[in-house]
Amino acid sequence: MNIAIVGTGYVGLVTGTCFSEMGVDVTCVDINEAKIKALQAGVMPIYEPGLESLVQKNVQAGRLHFTTDLVSCLDKVSVVFSAVGTPPDEDGSADLKYVLEVARTVGRHMNRYIVLVTKSTVPVGTAGKVKAAICEELDKRGVQIPFDVASNPEFLKEGAAVKDFLAPDRVVVGVESEEARKLLERLYRPFLLNGYPIIFMDIRSAEMTKYAANAMLATRISFMNDIANLCEIVGADVESVRKGMGSDSRIGNRFLYAGCGYGGSCFPKDVKALIHTGKENGYNMRVIEAVEEVNENQKSIVFDKINKLFGGELKGKIITLWGLSFKPETDDMREAPALVIIDKLLKAGAIVKVYDPVAMDECKRRIGSVVEYCKDMYEAVIDADALLLITEWKQFRLPSWKCIKRLMRGNVIVDGRNIYDAKELEEEYFVYSRIGKK
Numbered sequence: 001m002n003i004a005i006v007g008t009g010y011v012g013l014v015t016g017t018c019f020s021e022m023g024v025d026v027t028c029v030d031i032n033e034a035k036i037k038a039l040q041a042g043v044m045p046i047y048e049p050g051l052e053s054l055v056q057k058n059v060q061a062g063r064l065h066f067t068t069d070l071v072s073c074l075d076k077v078s079v080v081f082s083a084v085g086t087p088p089d090e091d092g093s094a095d096l097k098y099v100l101e102v103a104r105t106v107g108r109h110m111n112r113y114i115v116l117v118t119k120s121t122v123p124v125g126t127a128g129k130v131k132a133a134i135c136e137e138l139d140k141r142g143v144q145i146p147f148d149v150a151s152n153p154e155f156l157k158e159g160a161a162v163k164d165f166l167a168p169d170r171v172v173v174g175v176e177s178e179e180a181r182k183l184l185e186r187l188y189r190p191f192l193l194n195g196y197p198i199i200f201m202d203i204r205s206a207e208m209t210k211y212a213a214n215a216m217l218a219t220r221i222s223f224m225n226d227i228a229n230l231c232e233i234v235g236a237d238v239e240s241v242r243k244g245m246g247s248d249s250r251i252g253n254r255f256l257y258a259g260c261g262y263g264g265s266c267f268p269k270d271v272k273a274l275i276h277t278g279k280e281n282g283y284n285m286r287v288i289e290a291v292e293e294v295n296e297n298q299k300s301i302v303f304d305k306i307n308k309l310f311g312g313e314l315k316g317k318i319i320t321l322w323g324l325s326f327k328p329e330t331d332d333m334r335e336a337p338a339l340v341i342i343d344k345l346l347k348a349g350a351i352v353k354v355y356d357p358v359a360m361d362e363c364k365r366r367i368g369s370v371v372e373y374c375k376d377m378y379e380a381v382i383d384a385d386a387l388l389l390i391t392e393w394k395q396f397r398l399p400s401w402k403c404i405k406r407l408m409r410g411n412v413i414v415d416g417r418n419i420y421d422a423k424e425l426e427e428e429y430f431v432y433s434r435i436g437k438k
């Protein structure tokens, strides 16, 4: 089977690579020439565990190709996945210009039956616009070539995307013809052999499923952050509450961790887009609006704690951040709480030192040299008045507190992810503060 994937961002690259791993002939297309050249040479544009070796292996096997020219592969493919960006507009709505451009290119140049599958996260109803764009181009050409549109949202977690793709909880596919259904069923057959379900539905439901799933996960996080903040006020411990709640099988114990707010490329964008879809349709998404508001506040919570501990006097204080990416195992800093915290610390006159195992270059690219970049986690705490744990990378989990105590000039630790043992830290005479416990 021959397929094309348009967009070699996070989703497109993982999707294309994993299909080629299953024996499909995949052409990945991107307009960015430098990126395509780098990929042809096996150089990754993103950090994602396991991806580089899979790309190299499948390129060598001749199953995975990279090109800037979508048109050149349209005559050999039966399925085109569109995985281009849908950046949020000012008002939170998803900008569909790249998605529709792919549709127009397909319509202008296709000469055989093709299913155009949208993988990008797009508002409900987008498939209709994609279909109309293709029809318009075919009309201009004065030809009638059968085609289908479909929706196949992705549920990949950054840092575990390859694993998620190869062993998904489920694959959701929205189709409106038997032919498209058969083609996509065949394409995903290797996953069915593994026993994972592929769930077919109508296209609008598939588009909505993605937003509903992400909004639900974001809701769990904001809910727990709200509970955590109340726990601090009333003298409860959110970690105990989480265990007590999560043991109820109806609730489950995953995605219940209070922290310094969710970030990344999906939750913030999808929550905003869902609110916007509601507004556009005259319906207020009240729960989701609150989810977003709670998250915005939560991103400042670590700063608020440190500011309070220093009595509002942060000028000249040396504050260290461990972790910059929005979560471990990625260098992605989109909507990362670290950016909000750094900004607030600098505005308050603090000197900020940072260390992250992989996101330092990304941080430099975003904010430049306004903070001091340290070569390891221990160098970062030298002379620090306080240490803030922002991203729970594994290497931060069991540090040598004795060593840290010798290196720091102060003794304040704020744990934005609740990973440390309070007793252990207090034995070393640290002042330890975390989320959801006084």
Ligand code: UDX
Binding pocket: 154, 155, 156, 157, 158, 159, 214, 217, 221, 254, 255, 256, 257, 258, 259, 260, 261, 262, 263, 264, 265, 266, 267, 326, 327
């Ligand atoms: C998410 C969805 O999980 C995935 O299915 C979707 O396709 C894309 O969006 P991702 O953005 O990679 O994936 O990250 P995820 O692991 O879900 O975490 C998102 C954010 O929530 C992170 O900032 C993380 O720190 C935070 N989080 C997660 C919490 O604060 N508490 C939790 O219990 C879980």
